[in-house]
Amino acid sequence: MLVSIFERHSKIVVVLLALYACWMIAKPLSKGQISGDFRGIRVAAGRLAGGERVFFPQLEAKDEMPNKHGLVFLVLMRPFAALPEGIAQALWVALSFVLLAHAMFLLSRMVALSHGAVLLALVLVAPFAHLLVKYSQTGFFMLWVLVLGAYFCRSRRSLAGGALFGIATAIKLFPIVFLPWALWTGRGRVAVGFVIGLAASFALPSAVHGFETTRSHMRDYVAMLREDTAASSHHPFHQSLRPLVLASIAPHYDVGIASEEDAIEAKRFDGVRNFAYDDRLWRSKEVVVGIFTLLFVLLCAWAIPPWFSGRSSRRSSELLDDAIAAEVGLVLSVMVLVSPLAWKHYYVWCLPMLVVLLDLAANRRTGRGTRFWSRVAIIAFFVALTVPHKGLIGVRLAEWYAVFQGYAVGLAFFCILAAVAVRSSYAERSAGEDVTDDLSTAVS
Secondary structure, three states, X not given: OHHHHHHHOHHXXXXXXXXXXXXXXXXXHOHHHOOHHHHHHHHHHHHHHOOOOOOOHHHOOOOOOOOOOOHHXXXXXXXXXXXXXXXXXXXXXXXXXXXXXXXXXXXXXXXXXXXXXXHHHXXXXXXXHHHHHHOOOOHHHXXXXXXXXXXXXXXXXXXXXXXXXXXXXXXXXXXXXXXXHHXXXXXXXXXXXXXXXXXXXXXXXXXXXXXXXXXXXXXXXXXXXXXXXXXXXXXXXXXXXXXXXXXXHOOOOOOOOOOHHHHHHHHHHOOOOOXXXXXXXXXXXXXXXXXXXXXXXHHHHHHOOOHHHOOOHHHHHHHHHHOHHHHHHHHHHHHHHHOOOOOHHHHHHHHHHHHHHHHHHHOOOOOHHHHHHHHHHHHHHHHHHXXXXXXXXXHHHHHHHHHOOXXXXXXXXXXXXXXXXXXXXXHHHHHHHHHHHHHHHHHO
């Protein structure tokens, strides 16, 4: 019913989205609305163009937000570094909305239903999408690259799709999970394309700035990722599995970021999150985090049948093409959860999975079991992730929800339910194909 409503009134939704986009594009033109996150990316791109140091372990650059994007992205961002700050951010926000619109268009082409499911899915991730726009982050750009890669894979352009996954990994390390996914599902050309895209992403800055300079920047980049204190902290805004587990077994609540405001916050919440503290658990904290991470990786592997489970190469190939949107959506959702550090705005990467679930839930050709689990997963996302935003439930309640890592727990439940729905759709499709084969045999 909701999908039908958004389908019928899609023009109104698009107009409202366009008005919101215009408002957010106009805000950076006022100097008071410049995002520190975007400023960090722009400054890093300018430093790269000027031959200066780009990445700073332990945040040695005082006037710069930590930049964790790969060199290939900073090379692409060089034109923005030459523009005034306000104009540069306004253009970047405008480009981000264009890329989001194209990603939504591609998703609507990959599911049986039309754009109603995509628009409803965008509403469900709206609180996280707003954070991306507010801080001029790169989430829409990354979403577009990954969705475009999935679309190419579905269109039998596997090398190009894999290359886009590789480029995304060179920009932001998280999409590296697409390489084991490609190998597990027997998409050899996607894996080859992944390696080609990754190599091209290092070749571009080497061609522009020279091999030695690029290697020096890469050393700094790796050192910054290793020494980043945020990845091991228990800050309530770090919404992934690792901080959830660490904060649950920690002897004290420690935000891990040395600022006076965060120190006050740590004192206020000390003793709240460490409900599972045990000295033996804390001494083996990396093992505990590894176990929980492995469980969710196995969940993803269970939901997505490997290539050797098919009974014929032709059928396996058709199944792989039809299921690409569901598989990429599930991998993206689990990727956010198992990453060492995830902010709330990363949750916009759940958009493809939501589109698939809405399509399965509203499509009458799917089985009853798949429709049921898809609807449960959608409701779980709405209740556990969309509603607990400070704009809807108030700042104080949202703050306590974040402290208890409600977002990470909600995403975990969503991933489990989405995996069950995906698995159910596979089972129903396989059963339908078996019936078709039996009928064909009987006719023969």
